[in-house]
Amino acid sequence: MACAPISEVCALQMFNNDTNAQRSCMTAYALQYNWYPSPIAGLFSYQTWNGFDGFWQDGTVLETLVNFMQYANNTMYKSVVSGSLRDVYTLLEAYYPQPSYDDMAWYGLSYLRIHEVFGSGNDDPSTGFLYEARQIYDWIWTNGWDATNACGGGIWFDQTLQGKETVENAQVLLLGAKLLRLSGDQSLIPKINQSLQFILSNQIVNTTNYWVADGIKTNCSSNDFYGPTYNMGLMMSAFVEAGMALDKSTELVPLAHKIALTAIHNSTKNGVLIEYCAPNCDDDAKMFKGIFMRHLRYLLDYAESSKDSNQWQENIEIYRKFLQHNSDTAWQMNRCEPSENKCMVLYKDGKSLHNTTVGPLFGVHYTGPYNCSAPMQQASVLDLFVSSISSGVKCDGPQCSYDPPIPQPSPLTCQDNPCPPDQPCCTYEEGYYTCCESTQTCKNGECI
Template sequence: MLFSRNALAAPALVSLLLTGSAAADDAQSRAQDALKTLQTWYNPQSGIWDTCGWWDGASCMTTVADLAALDPSVMDTATYVFNNTFHVGPVSNPHPGPEKKTVFTRDNQGANSVNASQWLDQAYDDDGWWALAWIAAYDATREQTYLELAEGIFESLAAAWGTNCGGGGIPWNPTSTYVNSITNEVFLSVAAHLANRVPDRKEYYVRWAQKEWDWFTSQGFIGENGTINDGLLENCQNNGATVWSYNQGVVLGGLVELNRAAPNDTLLPSANKIAEAAIKTLADSNMVIHEFCEPQCLPDGTQFKGIFIRNLQMLQRASPDETYRKVIINSANSIWKNDRDEKGGLGVNWAGPIQATVDASTHSSALDALVAALALSIL
């Protein structure tokens, strides 16, 4: 009896498709359940999530937006959050800053102007987190006002350009000379994201993103093992401080977006080198990501790993690698199996067990991994 190759392959193909579909359904239901739990912390009066700080709130909103962009069934929740936070969120700003840019206008007549100053809090990295959050909200909804707000925040960041290290980069805040990694990585990412979303100013944003990356690579941020330390000493040398996961992550998304806007054969290889070094440093033998501060990472470290996974997923889409896929999937699976409390809250130790406070920050960070796993299953 003769069998066709297609006839033999069909059952295996159907099995593969069903398995993939089941995996997507499972990832989707996990993310949906985790979003429902996250929303138990959302405070309509403050516009952010109870137990979150100001910048953590921006990261939470980005997570919600990323999920909504993948899963239309949660769009009502997401649009409610975006609209409410847009109108009341500034009341939670703890330190309204002295940054000079107050209104961003798309034209000379003042039309479509938005007040960005109320989102600035005297820390340039915090400003950048809100710019990224509003870009993510724009991606989910195509609401132009959100994109204009991000552009306005960016103008304040660009006005801060120039440090004692090579005359470039952005300091941590308007009153500090400390030059740290995250502030400059966020600036790179915001510029690169805007380059792909504002066609009439694309070249402007590409120039800024490339200028930041050229300066960043000329400084001492990257250590000998390829990971990125926290910042620079007064003499502009690497300070050898903690290799935080989010410092390894934000740059990945920035380079992916910059390569999309202005393709260059060095950008993705640079991102891959950082990602590989980060995984070697931060992943355990089961390919689950850890933070050096575990299990006690309050107040900020609780947010970091989700940001790393969020950006690693962006790199995986642009430059697929089996190791990246394993890190994302294994981290998500471990969170669901080992890092949930009786109320569905997700903790900071993704390998488990829960040993510290579970709050909106730890939960949203872990939700980032669930969203990244969902993205891999359907994109």
């Protein structure tokens, strides 16, 4: 199937006139058309988009795409999602000497969600997404859990064993609890308990104002650095899943809702989510808001489907209105259409394989104004739109299975100017190059 025009692929009537489903479709179309795959994809052991800042972003966007399939009831880009499966060894090849534990966990979480959406009948139990998610979890636990039990254990940030941050510990609690739900493996319960107790005993969640800290100090207390929204989103889901796994929902689910309301009331401006580092966020942080919105939708789904949904009716309404307000604001204030305006677009690994750019394109801040587009901010807004899709949307029509052929990456050289303007291109072997850091120069095939 060739690349059909966006007006045909993402017609509003396909989605029962659900505006957020159409916005999601158009934003996913632009993400895939403009940035997937990277022109140098063949150099990596995993799927790569043209311009993501790191390995972890190529992993977490898979959950965004499969959520679009789930919430808008379609199979668009299924080959990209199903083709993302890698074993642990292949993922470890992404970094030397190894990726950080949170980087690997993003793949584990995406693989679990893919298994959940595709269903057990479409996932090989010995080599599939659920299996590899468990392998990732076991690798993180074996290598990352503090065996000295300092501060009650916890997962180190990476193999240097220099710090314990919230992100990897919330991820591992979520991974373990969700693995238990999807696999039924009761042997996971002790580790889930250990993860939960580490988070609670080290006061990562402030039980006065329900902010989530970014990590702990060596004295086994919160580091009192609050702000990254993805920490709050991950912790919400981790508490919900751990509540189900350990029969502690009465204790943990209210905590998840309090964290959500803290973010909605305090990490916002005029009701729109703002990242703590704005306006000077690095490329990692440009995706944080979307991850929060993803987990807010999961909390919303749980609240609506739980037996005590009446208890959370006020929260459900707050979450729905918050998501819609953010969706409308991003669409109206932070969008650029290349057919109508000059839009600044970043292609880190060389120009798009299609040699053209399509919209809608989005900048860093949901509030706007539009500044520039790259896959980080595009994926963040896609997460927002997908999380805002109404329950029960059905996709109807042949384009609901839109899955165009993936263009073949063409080898680039330094003569193609593939690097960002401030990063020197360095040829280290005929046909191979790397982009040096902005503070480096290339000398005899090495960045120094």
